[in-house]
Amino acid sequence: xxxxxxxxxxxAGAIALGEASPSEHAIFSAHAQNCSRCAxxxxxxxxxxxxxxxxxxxxxxxxxxxEAVISGIESLHVASGRRTALWICTAVCVTLFLNLVLAAHVxxxxxxxxxxxxxxxxxxxxxxxxxxxxxxPPRAADLAVLRATQTRxxxxxxxxxxxxxxxx
Amino acid sequence: xxxxxxxLGLDRTLDAQYRIERxxxxxxxxxxxxxxxFVGDRDVALDLTQEVFLSAYRVLCADPARPLTAGxxxxxxxxxxxxxxxxxxxxxxxxxxxEAAAPFRLxxxxxxxxxxxxxxxxxxxxxxxxxLLTMYAGYSSQEAAAILSISPEAVRQRVCxxxxxxxxxxxxxx
Numbered sequence: 001x002x003x004x005x006x007x008x009x010x011x012a013g014a015i016a017l018g019e020a021s022p023s024e025h026a027i028f029s030a031h032a033q034n035c036s037r038c039a040x041x042x043x044x045x046x047x048x049x050x051x052x053x054x055x056x057x058x059x060x061x062x063x064x065x066x067e068a069v070i071s072g073i074e075s076l077h078v079a080s081g082r083r084t085a086l087w088i089c090t091a092v093c094v095t096l097f098l099n100l101v102l103a104a105h106v107x108x109x110x111x112x113x114x115x116x117x118x119x120x121x122x123x124x125x126x127x128x129x130x131x132x133x134x135x136x137p138p139r140a141a142d143l144a145v146l147r148a149t150q151t152r153x154x155x156x157x158x159x160x161x162x163x164x165x166x167x168x
Numbered sequence: 169x170x171x172x173x174x175x176l177g178l179d180r181t182l183d184a185q186y187r188i189e190r191x192x193x194x195x196x197x198x199x200x201x202x203x204x205x206f207v208g209d210r211d212v213a214l215d216l217t218q219e220v221f222l223s224a225y226r227v228l229c230a231d232p233a234r235p236l237t238a239g240x241x242x243x244x245x246x247x248x249x250x251x252x253x254x255x256x257x258x259x260x261x262x263x264x265x266x267e268a269a270a271p272f273r274l275x276x277x278x279x280x281x282x283x284x285x286x287x288x289x290x291x292x293x294x295x296x297x298x299x300l301l302t303m304y305a306g307y308s309s310q311e312a313a314a315i316l317s318i319s320p321e322a323v324r325q326r327v328c329x330x331x332x333x334x335x336x337x338x339x340x341x342x
Contacts, residue, residue: 007321009324009325009328009329010321010324010325010328011324012324012331013323013324013325013326013327013328016327016331017302017303017308017309017324019308019309019324037332040335041328041331041332044331044332044335045327045328045331047338047340048287048330048331048335048340049303049331051280051283051284051287051334051338051340052284052299052303052304053303053304054280055281055283055285056201056304058281059201061200061204061210063200063201063210063213063214063217064196065192065196065200065214065218065221066192066193066196068214069188069192069218069221069222070189072221073185073188073222073225076225076226077181
């Protein structure tokens, strides 16, 4: 029943808007004769619509929002510029912070940090900053050359010593 | 490359501004009056109109190829007005309708205009949207249905119920 009545309400709405066909007019007229809620709607709809339409034509208000819209657009640009600048600053700060953290904990030895440099002597600082030279064990070939040199030099040294002894 | 992108961005912004200015000049009066009838307050209607055009500007900046029709503007305006009325109902201190307190303005002493405004004030938000879009803005029930994202039958039903309510206020003879 209610869905059936909703269908008639849709027809009454169409009549009010001037969109109903003659057959719809006839169907609604037949229904309105037996329905207390719909009685008189067929004439009231167009009257109400004409009232609203007349009110529209009697409107004297001339709104002007162009300036407000343009200033709104400008403030939008300013806000977006500020947001971009804030993002760039944040990104730079985060990058700097990460670089400092990495340099302090990974890249340099702890002795070379600023605080340890302030506490130690200049010589210690220099030693700490000097690159570490890795000492390799002597190779076999180098040892052989050394021994040969020593054996060659040894008799000459002995002769020198004997001569000195004789002079004395 | 960066310069090219900047120039393209500037072009896009200028194009959007030009199109918005045209939209404003073409639709500002009707849209503001529509919103004024909707919310019952001139100042709020002006604010909402400005917001609608700023929304349109954002859309045009994001997608310059998008065609913005009057229907799109009315859709955004209707949604904004409905959410404003909902907000006002939830918290009355948000904004007191000035014209509800003092409805008589010098340029609006027409009896019909005032009667229509008081009749509209008695309608619910959905009925108000349907009545204003069809009877005031001049859209058909099909177009109003597309704007409100409902069926044309629903629009006609709401118009019928609104007429039933308004005829008492407007004293339309049966």
